[in-house]
Amino acid sequence: MPAVSNVSSFRKVTPGILASQRLAMSNDIPDVGKSEVAITLKRASQPLGLTSTAYHVLDILLGLSKAEDWQGDARPVVAISNEKLASYVGRSERTIVRAVRQLVEARILAYRDSSTGRRWVHRNNAGEITHAYGLDFTPARVRYREIRKLADAWQADLNAEREAKRTVASVSRSIVDIVDASPIDAELDDFLDRMTAILESNETIREKAASLQDLYDLLVEAVTEANAQSAQSTKNDQTTGERDSSVTQLYNTSSPDSCSSIRPSANADEFDPKTNDAYGAEIAPEKEQAERAWVNSGARGAENHDETTRNAPVGTLDAISISLLESACKSVQSDFGLTFKSWPELISAAEVMRIGIGLSSSAYTAACGRLGREAAAAILAVVTEKSLRDPEKISSPGGYFRACCDRAADGKLALARSLFGLAASS
DNA sequence: ATCCTTCAGTCGTCTTGAAG
DNA sequence: CTTCAAGACGACTGAAGGAT
Numbered sequence: 288m289p290a291v292s293n294v295s296s297f298r299k300v301t302p303g304i305l306a307s308q309r310l311a312m313s314n315d316i317p318d319v320g321k322s323e324v325a326i327t328l329k330r331a332s333q334p335l336g337l338t339s340t341a342y343h344v345l346d347i348l349l350g351l352s353k354a355e356d357w358q359g360d361a362r363p364v365v366a367i368s369n370e371k372l373a374s375y376v377g378r379s380e381r382t383i384v385r386a387v388r389q390l391v392e393a394r395i396l397a398y399r400d401s402s403t404g405r406r407w408v409h410r411n412n413a414g415e416i417t418h419a420y421g422l423d424f425t426p427a428r429v430r431y432r433e434i435r436k437l438a439d440a441w442q443a444d445l446n447a448e449r450e451a452k453r454t455v456a457s458v459s460r461s462i463v464d465i466v467d468a469s470p471i472d473a474e475l476d477d478f479l480d481r482m483t484a485i486l487e488s489n490e491t492i493r494e495k496a497a498s499l500q501d502l503y504d505l506l507v508e509a510v511t512e513a514n515a516q517s518a519q520s521t522k523n524d525q526t527t528g529e530r531d532s533s534v535t536q537l538y539n540t541s542s543p544d545s546c547s548s549i550r551p552s553a554n555a556d557e558f559d560p561k562t563n564d565a566y567g568a569e570i571a572p573e574k575e576q577a578e579r580a581w582v583n584s585g586a587r588g589a590e591n592h593d594e595t596t597r598n599a600p601v602g603t604l605d606a607i608s609i610s611l612l613e614s615a616c617k618s619v620q621s622d623f624g625l626t627f628k629s630w631p632e633l634i635s636a637a638e639v640m641r642i643g644i645g646l647s648s649s650a651y652t653a654a655c656g657r658l659g660r661e662a663a664a665a666i667l668a669v670v671t672e673k674s675l676r677d678p679e680k681i682s683s684p685g686g687y688f689r690a691c692c693d694r695a696a697d698g699k700l701a702l703a704r705s706l707f708g709l710a711a712s713s
Numbered sequence: 714a715t716c717c718t719t720c721a722g723t724c725g726t727c728t729t730g731a732a733g
Numbered sequence: 734c735t736t737c738a739a740g741a742c743g744a745c746t747g748a749a750g751g752a753t
């Protein structure tokens with residue numbers, strides 16, 4: 288097939304379309320297969336600024352593209368009419384036209400127009416493309432590494448944002464804890480005011496995290512100094528035989544982790560007193576911190592070695608540990624740059640997996656409501672893993688996810704069996 | 714709480730262009 | 734004339750944010 292990409296006369300050529308055409312004519316095509324490019328494109332959909340319709344169209348075009356068309360320096364061209372795309376996506380043809388143009392402007396696709404604009408692909412007896420007019424994925428192949436970097440950067444940014452939110456929550460809670468428990472309240476109230484000012488400021492969440500961390504360090508310093516002075520005065524008092532009952536112990540202020548989640552929150556009004564699994568998952572990081580402190584104290588015996596299973600709710604997750612999920616879902620973790628070392632990490636990764644398989648936010652939220660966040664995230668991880676390992680088998684991961692949730696709700700989902708199977712075959 | 718404005722996304726209609 | 738693709742334009746819708 289010639290490495291020429293045509294744009295029909297009826298099309299108004301924009302700089303973005305021109306750039307895609309140039310990429311499509313490139314002879315420097317990296318040898319990457321369909322599945323790698325497909326996953327990377329889906330991961331990068333947000334930083335690429337794709338609308339939900341464009342994402343849906345991309346998903347369908349990828350599904351229609353044959354994996355063998357992505358081998359060597361072949362050019363994967365997909366031929367489907369706008370009318371059919373519109374019926375698949377449930378949008379008008381005009382919207383499809385705009386979505387396709389968005390994908391071209393994003394330099395994912397290139398137009399390969401016939402003189403009439405009709406799209407079709409001719410293959411020889413060996414199944415190789417001889418003539419093809421339609422939508423060419425070559426720009427995405429050429430830009431594979433660049434798009435992957437974009438997706439990784441976006442993922443890192445998301446992780447940093449999440450980490451900053453955790454820092455803000457835990458450090459502000461620690462500040463409240465220390466001030467509440469301090470015998471020198473009057474002097475430390477200023478720290479609460481400063482903390483409130485930081486929380487209410489227009490700073491970004493990362494700036495707030497840094498400011499709160501600085502404030503926390505200053506507070507620890509102030510409390511340590513105050514306690515040292517109290518200890519000194521106690522020593523002096525003891526020479527007279529009296530004991531100062533107002534002096535309290537110095538709290539373990541070495542780390543924000545030292546504070547248990549049962550303490551009042553600095554942003555207490557942010558918390559909704561829900562009692563379902565979903566809420567339990569929300570506070571899981573704090574549970575983990577508290578428990579880690581408990582482990583560190585040496586109070587736990589050998590029976591606590593299976594720390595990873597403690598957060599698993601009953602029902603769908605019976606007999607499932609996070610370590611089993613971690614060993615079964617290797618592809619998800621490596622392809623999406625995630626780790627499943629704890630339930631909170633798995634729950635945090637759900638958004639990336641959800642976007643990765645094209646599952647709607649509402650469908651995932653509904654699953655969380657029905658099954659709890661941990662179970663929903665575990666099912667999502669299994670579905671994503673299966674769709675990554677065998678994309679041909681699972682044409683609609685979103686539909687598969689919903690079916691799994693239905694079975695889980697009926698108590699008929701053998702998630703553990705799937706996980707053991709995935710772990711054994713990985 | 715209600716109203717108003719803005720904006721992105723979408724849809725419908727009309728039109729053009731080329732080939733069969 | 735029909736088919737298919739797409740540009741231009743006006744209008745609708747729902748969400749978000751600000752003003753009252």
